[in-house]
Amino acid sequence: MPNLNIGLVGASFVAADRMMPMFAPNGFEVSALFDTDEQRFPLWAEHQIPMVSDDLDAVLGSDIDAVYISSRNEQHAPQALAAAAAGKHILLEKPMALTMADARAVVDAAYRNGVKLAVNHHLPGGxxxxxxxxxxxxxxxxxxxxxxxxxxxxxxxxxxxxxxxxxxxxxxxxxxxxxxxxxxxxxxxxxxxxxxxxxxxxxxxxxxxxxxxxxxxxxxxxxxxxxxxxxxxxxxxxxxxxxxxxxxxxxxxxxxxxxxxxxxxxxxxxxxxxxxxxxxxxxxxEDLYSINLRRFRDFISDEGTPTVTSDEGLLALxxxxxxxxxxxxxxxxxxxxx
Incomplete structure (x- = not known):
């Protein structure tokens, strides 16, 4: 099965330290990185990501299949809504949003646009x-x-x-x-x-x-x-x-x-x-983030369920x-x- 191209939305600590080592072993190729702060990009130079940008629309318009969103908490919902509108599958860091209304809007947007949405709670699947x-x-x-x-x-x-x-x-x-x-x-x-x-x-x-x-x-x-x-x-x-x-x-x-x-x-x-x-x-x-990524990959491929579904993420929130x-x-x- 070929690798899926994934874009990182947020040049975060958890993306760099926890997730980056686990993408390739679980069938993902990191093809793009977005952040609002360009000063973070030099810290990612060693990863040699093909596209690094502070333009979210450009990243979402690129040839990626999915996004992993690990930006600051208040950015989760608007960025997930943008990803859903662009037709990209979404692995969303917790919390899904800062309000239940915004979190439900993300779930609805994923459903309307036919994309898969999972929440990156790592503990339940361990x-x-x-x-x-x-x-x-x-x-x-x-x-x-x-x-x-x-x-x-x-x-x-x-x-x-x-x-x-x-x-x-x-x-x-x-x-x-x-x-x-x-x-x-x-x-x-x-x-x-x-x-x-x-x-x-x-x-x-x-x-x-x-x-x-x-x-x-x-x-x-x-x-x-x-x-x-x-x-x-x-x-x-x-x-x-x-x-x-x-x-x-x-x-x-x-x-x-x-x-x-x-x-x-x-x-x-x-x-x-x-x-x-x-x-x-x-x-x-096995690393808990690896378990999440493997199950997210299976979810995208209609071969399984994610560690935490969107409904489960809503309830935790x-x-x-x-x-x-x-x-x-x-x-x-x-x-x-x-």
């Missing part, structure tokens, strides 16, 4: 979270009660500036909470009903004093007769002990260490109904935006309002 969902589905912990995610990390120096700047799309919620929702939603398998959240500024280096630590509580619908709860902690100023996840059931639990990072192979432990504990192999090894609204309005937000 072997660790696939293993956790399998154990729950097999009834290893009985009826599912709750889950708790610790996604409090130390944000690397080189990416601190814009993530916490007081600009549209900045902050820990649209960077991390949306990721956690992408994991929790398929785990529970029912609709999130309401979200409560609190957020503060803690990191001493966060000169903008924007929110860098958030805790949320999410209620999920009772698919088996039992209402369910999830709890998350996302932060940018916590260096230890690493990310983790617990899943609690009527008869046992699942504990995951290094659960929420793409570069560490997490471990899964099953706490059995008899009180014993068993380590569960996950088959971890709805949870994150509900958390933002909960903090801003000091109340629990029903998802039906989103």
């Amino acid at each position: 072997p660790v979270h696939s293993t956790v969902r399998r154990l729950v589905d097999e009834g290893r912990i009985g009826r599912l009660y709750s889950a708790r995610i610790n996604h409090a990390v130390a944000l690397p120096q080189k990416v601190r500036e814009w993530r916490l700047a007081p600009v549209p799309g900045g902050g820990v919620i649209l960077d991390i909470t949306v990721h956690d929702a992408s994991v929790l939603n398929p785990l529970f398998g029912t609709m999130p009903l309401r979200v409560s959240a609190l957020g503060v500024s803690q990191a001493p280096w966060n000169v903008h004093r924007t929110m860098d630590s958030v805790m949320t509580t999410i209620e999920y619908a009772a698919g088996d007769g039992l209402p369910k709860l999830a709890q998350t902690h996302e932060a940018f100023g916590v260096p230890f002990p690493g990310t983790s996840m617990e899943v609690h059931g009527e008869d046992g639990a699942i504990v995951v260490h290094d659960a929420m990072t793409p570069t560490i192979e997490g471990t899964v432990t099953w706490h059995k109904p008899d009180g014993s504990v068993e380590d569960i192999p996950t088959g971890a090894g 709805a949870v994150a935006l509900a958390a933002e609204r909960s903090i801003g309005e000091a109340r629990t937000i029903p998802l039906e309002e989103m």
Whole structure:
């Protein structure tokens, strides 16, 4: 099968460090690069991309089959709309947009123009979270009660500036909470009903004093007769002990260490109904971004589904935006309002 030509919309850190090494092994040739800031282009010289431009229309008018959009968050929706209008398949970084209306407009545009749209949440398709969902589905912990995610990390120096700047799309919620929702939603398998959240500024280096630590509580619908709860902690100023996840059931639990990072192979432990504990192999090894690209390629070729569909991306965004609204309005937000 010949390679597909893909254009990069956004000369971003994630595109350079995470995605570039994975394009060729998964059947993509990077043919074009767009960014609004020409000063970024010299940093990409080693990749020898044939077309480098600050003209999005020129890139979308070139001979590319798809785009990977990893620009700043507020640019995701308008650039995705332009790509759909140009007939290009879209792999869109999270968050899909800054509002549900804009995100739904992107989904509608992709449908109208007959292009494939996937969201680049890397965690749900990885072997660790696939293993956790399998154990729950097999009834290893009985009826599912709750889950708790610790996604409090130390944000690397080189990416601190814009993530916490007081600009549209900045902050820990649209960077991390949306990721956690992408994991929790398929785990529970029912609709999130309401979200409560609190957020503060803690990191001493966060000169903008924007929110860098958030805790949320999410209620999920009772698919088996039992209402369910999830709890998350996302932060940018916590260096230890690493990310983790617990899943609690009527008869046992699942504990995951290094659960929420793409570069560490997490471990899964099953706490059995008899009180014993068993380590569960996950088959971890393949880079999570490689998994996403392989599945995106299959999706484009009508041979599979993406790691995260547009509808799943919409639901993760709805949870994150509900958390933002909960903090801003000091109340629990029903998802039906989103």
